[in-house]
Amino acid sequence: MHKLKPITPLGAEEPQVDQIGTLTIAEVVDQALASVAAREGQLDAAQKALPLTLPGVGKSATQGDFAAFWTGPDQWMISADHDQHELLAAELKQIVGDTASVVEQTDGWCRFDVSGAALCDHFERLSNVPVRTMAAGDVIRGTVEHLGAFLWRLADDRMAVIAPRSSAASLHHALVAAARSVV
Structure with a gap:
């Protein structure tokens, strides 16, 4: 083994x-990372589903366990404590469903x-x-x-x-x- x-x-x-x-x-x-990209025409739906307000160009936002910063048009990197959210990308994908693409970025x-x-x-x-x-x-x-x-x-x-x-x-x-x- x-x-x-x-x-x-x-x-x-x-x-x-x-x-x-x-x-x-x-x-x-100690931070988990996941990228989130809203799908075409789905930005409002993705924003409503997520546990924090997504920041605008050149900004970041923090709410509860999560922090996010803007990485491109309709794209963000989301961060959370790794011990509490080891499977951050999977958690976020469950939340946003088909409104956004989510990719694991931690490593x-x-x-x-x-x-x-x-x-x-x-x-x-x-x-x-x-x-x-x-x-x-x-x-x-x-x-x-x-x-x-x-x-x-x-x-x-x-x-x-x-x-x-x-x-x-x-x-x-x-x-x-x-x-x-x-x-």
């Missing part, structure tokens, strides 16, 4: 947390939360995204170093970076190197 153990996107048993000066870079592994992405007083200085070294003008709840798809990623402003001093899981090590390296250049 196989004895499989889950690993983080960086390949460890526990999430990586780096403290560099005033910045903390934390690998986030396709990595997430790092960066927090601290030097947050904007840090991201200005990594990206051309206008981080200083982003308010809490704003989400922009851009590049971090050379990698495509979503930058999700969680608070004045906290940003989530969500990128393809296959890029986790490169993204982590870029985040740490930029943090060292700020201190």
Whole structure:
């Protein structure tokens, strides 16, 4: 019998947390992800069925156990606590039925939360995204170093970076190197 153990996107048993000066870079592994795309002519029906209000362009929303951010026309990424919603995509598909397409995304992405007083200085070294003008709840798809990623402003001093899981090590390296250049 196989004895499989889950690993983080960086390949460890526990999430990586780096403290560099005033910045903390934390690998986030406790969130389930699913993409939701409303089918043609079904946006209103999908919205009514879902447990949260879907945000507009460049925004995110949180309600109860769920958070969502806009990823494209009539498309969103929905997140929830993994322990409570391990089968998030299946749950959402039951809720929306034929009004939307739902795809499991949890293991396709990595997430790092960066927090601290030097947050904007840090991201200005990594990206051309206008981080200083982003308010809490704003989400922009851009590049971090050379990698495509979503930058999700969680608070004045906290940003989530969500990128393809296959890029986790490169993204982590870029985040740490930029943090060292700020201190």
